[in-house]
Amino acid sequence: MTQTTRIYVDADACPVKDEIYRVAERHRLPVSVVAGNFIRVPNDPLIERIAAGSGMDAADDWIAERAQKGDIVVTSDIPLAARCVKAGADVIAPNGKPFSEESIGMTLAVRNLMTDLRSSGEVTGGPRSFSPRDRSTFLSALDQTIRRIQRAQQK
Numbered sequence: 510m511t512q513t514t515r516i517y518v519d520a521d522a523c524p525v526k527d528e529i530y531r532v533a534e535r536h537r538l539p540v541s542v543v544a545g546n547f548i549r550v551p552n553d554p555l556i557e558r559i560a561a562g563s564g565m566d567a568a569d570d571w572i573a574e575r576a577q578k579g580d581i582v583v584t585s586d587i588p589l590a591a592r593c594v595k596a597g598a599d600v601i602a603p604n605g606k607p608f609s610e611e612s613i614g615m616t617l618a619v620r621n622l623m624t625d626l627r628s629s630g631e632v633t634g635g636p637r638s639f640s641p642r643d644r645s646t647f648l649s650a651l652d653q654t655i656r657r658i659q660r661a662q663q664k
Contacts, residue, residue, distance in 0.1 A: 512579050513539065514658050516651075517572045517598075519584035520544040524639050525603045525647050529583060530556060532651050536659075541575075543568045579662065581654055587613075599654050604639065605646030607654070 516533055520526060520542045530551055533540045542550045543559040545568050550558045561571040569589040576582050578597030584590055590600045590608040600608040 512577075512662075514655065514662075515575075515580045516540045517576050517580060517582045517593075518542045519568060519572060519582070519586055519589060520548050521568065522585070523583060523603055525583065525644060526550075528644060528648050529651065532648065532655070536655050538655065541572075543572050579658055581651070581658070583651070599658065601647065601650050601654060603647055604643040605648075605650040607650060 516529060516538055518526060518529055518540060521544050523529075526542065529540060530553070533555060534553070537555070539555050539557065541557045541559055542548060543561055545561060545563050547560050548558060550556050559568075559571060561567040569584075569586060569592075572582060572584070573589060573592040573596065576593045576596050576598040580598045582590070582593040582598050582600045583603060584593075584600065585602050585604075587608075590602070591613045593600045594608050594610055594613045602608065
């Protein structure tokens with residue numbers, strides 16, 4: 510018996526929650542929407558709301574402890590992405606960029622460098638604003654990832 514793919518959403522600052530709900534409904538996949546505190550979700554038996562608590566990284570820890578091979582994690586949090594990739598989950602940023610074993614090491618290193626630069630007073634600028642193209646790229650990446658996992662599970 511194959512496990513059902515679950516989509517875990519690092520929800521506090523996720524701009525594509527509605528898109529995730531639509532894709533999950535189309536594929537009949539369960540979704541765990543994880544936030545530090547209460548967050549509104551549609552009234553749907555496939556969508557589970559998790560208030561992980563307000564502790565530092567509580568939502569990240571909740572997701573990282575459960576995500577596994579065959580699951581999908583949606584997050585822009587690079588340390589969380591690294592933990593989930595290590596656990597075997599597929600990880601996608603809200604802009605559609607996949608995190609993989611090949612890319613996560615460099616992505617984590619760049620993030621740490623930028624954090625160090627900012628803490629030393631260097632002005633580095635923030636991430637670019639989220640665009641409609643990012644939303645479209647994300648939808649495509651999520652759909653492709655689901656289909657790839659489903660094909661692998663059927664073998």
